[in-house]
Amino acid sequence: MRHLYLQQTTLGWCLSFENRRRFFDIDSRFKFDLIVAHRPGPTGSFRCGFYLGRIGDAADAAKIMTYDRHFLSLSGGPSLTPLELRGNVDLDVARRLFAQANRLGPWCAKRRIRLGRDLHMTDDSRNFLRPHVGDLVLHEGKTLSIH
Numbered sequence: 730m731r732h733l734y735l736q737q738t739t740l741g742w743c744l745s746f747e748n749r750r751r752f753f754d755i756d757s758r759f760k761f762d763l764i765v766a767h768r769p770g771p772t773g774s775f776r777c778g779f780y781l782g783r784i785g786d787a788a789d790a791a792k793i794m795t796y797d798r799h800f801l802s803l804s805g806g807p808s809l810t811p812l813e814l815r816g817n818v819d820l821d822v823a824r825r826l827f828a829q830a831n832r833l834g835p836w837c838a839k840r841r842i843r844l845g846r847d848l849h850m851t852d853d854s855r856n857f858l859r860p861h862v863g864d865l866v867l868h869e870g871k872t873l874s875i876h
Contacts, residue, residue, distance in 0.1 A: 731809045735798065738766035740775040744787060745813065747780055773798060779813040794820045803827040 734740055742765040748757050766772075774797040778786060786792050794817055804812050804827050814820050837844060850857070 731805075734764075734766055734770075735772045735801075735809065736770055738768050738770045738772065740770075740772040741765045741767070742787075743775055743777040743811065744781055745777075745779045746784075747782060750782060771798075777811060778816075780815050791818070792816045796820075800824060800827065 742763065744763040745760055746752065746763070748755060748759050748761060751757055753759075753761065774795050776793055777796055778789075778793045781787070781792065792815070794814065796811055800823075801809050801811060804823060812823055814823060
């Protein structure tokens with residue numbers, strides 16, 4: 730769907746609002762989006778804002794960013810998912826990070842570091858015993874496996 734929007738339309742705005750002020754009579758944890766696009770395309774850049782609390786935030790220069798296709802292709806993966814950043818300060822940091830030639834994956838592989846999740850207290854609960862039964866040691870936080 731994103732590829733279609735970006736190729737076939739000129740995307741003008743992509744705003745994402747939190748429902749904490751109960752704009753809609755749904756759970757306040759839900760977000761809703763306002764997308765403004767027109768034909769023809771393609772989109773070169775578009776204005777966006779995330780974690781907005783009110784419509785007036787669309788006029789706040791610190792919260793409204795401009796994403797271009799190059800940044801979206803670097804940061805959004807194959808599905809071109811826009812990063813939900815909170816404003817231009819975050820965007821500046823993200824642009825610098827994604828402009829770097831070094832990526833975390835190859836850097837970790839070179840050092841034989843594997844990031845992963847070995848056991849999860851909820852998803853893997855069947856592997857855990859009640860306290861004082863068995864001898865499985867549980868490590869908290871991020872445990873690195875070096876092979």
